[in-house]
Amino acid sequence: MDQPTMEDVAARAGVSRALVSLVMRGSPKVSEHRRAAVLRAADELGYSPHAMARSLASRTSHFLGVMVSDLHNAFWAEIVDGLDACARDQGFELVINTGGRRAGRERQALASLLSFRPAGIALLGPVVPATAIAVAGAQAPLVLVSRSCRLSTVDTVNDDGQIGSGLAVDHLVSLGHTDIVHIDGGGGSQAAPRRTGYLAAMRRHGLNPRVIRSEYTDTAGAKAIREILDDHIPTAIVAANDFNAIGAISALEEAGLRVPADVSVVGYDNTNLAALRHVSLTTVDQPRTEMGRLAAEALLQRVRGEREHPVRHLLRPSLIVRSTTAPPR
């Protein structure tokens, strides 16, 4: 299992170790003749460069650390796609980690990521306290996705949840709805702006808002519906996210109500779930790939020393109309 080193390649190619290093880094100042010899020797030996030794010696690394709060939620996968595309374009790799949405574990994951001395770090929807973020931000360029933060060393990328909820309400109003309830995400990340966006839009339209406290899960969505069922049934619902919306839909159907004939439902996030034909949920889409790309770009700008001041991206979400919304009866 012992891998060949540069020394081995150099010996085989009959050159110095330094020359092999130049070839491996694609330096232009190596004669074609030698380059070919080195490459051949490397190939014959099955040599692959030792990333650790390289970054130790160069005191730089060519990878970005990414902590994904929850691997179970495919929402992050597209953010990672964007990060990956942008990083790859600029010669960087991604090293991923997960914290399982628990502060303690996230702390460890973050420390572990830092111990590799990545060029930069992206935290996707972290739940660790701000102090931990500040500490990490002092060690490497750091970008936060789906979480805000006012530290001057930290960049952020978020969608504008206020606008998103506003789009949902506007859509429902334009269909003729006036009795629109919001099932919210409680203390979940980004739940607050989505709630304020709903409230603002309702006010703007001169309508009476009503918020049901809930969570980002399908069971919570179902529970919220069951709570209001024997009270008063609205004609439309703006859910906290897609999971919540699906839970709400099934509770409505169990109560004998049809979606969208009796009640319209709008989700949030446009997860792959929402796109399933069986679900076909009208929902608010965040430009996730773009968000990932911007996050990587922010990191790399700092890595290159091009920017000192923090950047705060607030992206405009869009509404994806599918089959769970219709005019009220």
Next chain:
Amino acid sequence: MDQPTMEDVAARAGVSRALVSLVMRGSPKVSEHRRAAVLRAADELGYSPHAMARSLASRTSHFLGVMVSDLHNAFWAEIVDGLDACARDQGFELVINTGGRRAGRERQALASLLSFRPAGIALLGPVVPATAIAVAGAQAPLVLVSRSCRLSTVDTVNDDGQIGSGLAVDHLVSLGHTDIVHIDGGGGSQAAPRRTGYLAAMRRHGLNPRVIRSEYTDTAGAKAIREILDDHIPTAIVAANDFNAIGAISALEEAGLRVPADVSVVGYDNTNLAALRHVSLTTVDQPRTEMGRLAAEALLQRVRGEREHPVRHLLRPSLIVRSTTAPPR
């Protein structure tokens, strides 16, 4: 951004660099007095050990490389959970990577993982050719999850797809079904054993098998149903996986058929999708966490040099009965 090193900690604590190293590695032969001094100094400086330098010097690493074929599929998340739990128990971290289900990218991802010289490598549902696996397997202990391979240097962890499909058929037969069709996963990984399992079970029950060629997506599932719709409608369907099953269900409903009243449907994989109350799909569950755990264990056994011969885990899946199966009319 320049991090303090062991030298800095040593200077501050008034000891040698070697002693700091001992403390950091938790050596028992350090006096309590010095240990406390070192720890305090490290804390005051915000010192965190440099994983790269450590593994370069020790010629060992304390992390496992994991390549996830597809981050969009939450199926892998639970495998990662199992890997993580087992690795963590034994003092190892996980470093994750993704290949986006494309052979070329997976190759790069694999090379990148190897360049970090992890203690071992786990490939989750890889699509790279066997030769690439063989090459990687020569460089580090390697385990394959959801993919078989007969290389003697490589361990594998799979669920027994034959048994899984058998469970699905048995369940349907016990409900009274005799007209059971299999929509298969085409060339997808593990599609073959699921198909043979279906065929064997049908034969065992003296029933006429019928297989519709399809894929692991919901659109493919819907398409498969539309193909057989104007021909002959079975009373039950064993789908290739959950996505396929959901596509099938929506196509059936669009055609005015009710699930499970008119047609029963069984999925495969028990993804979080299947558990959604709105879907509530009867499906075959793979013990994913356990699979991840076994994969990590296999790797660590090789790391510790406890085993030379390959191990082939074939786990027994189980049936999760939900609301998409019922007796035929």
Next chain:
DNA sequence: CTACTTTGTTGGAGCGCTCCAATCCTGATC
């Protein structure tokens, strides 16, 4: 023919750590 570039190549120092052999204590024993 010498001086000066330019291009290609090399040895050596050093990145932050581990590991080993050597050294230094301290206290117990004779």
Next chain:
DNA sequence: GATCAGGATTGGAGCGCTCCAACAAAGTAG
């Protein structure tokens, strides 16, 4: 008071690489 054992501590070498100053070789110009 000298000897010794044992644990605690240390300097140095070295992991595989990069980077730099130095150098050799081959032009180019004066």
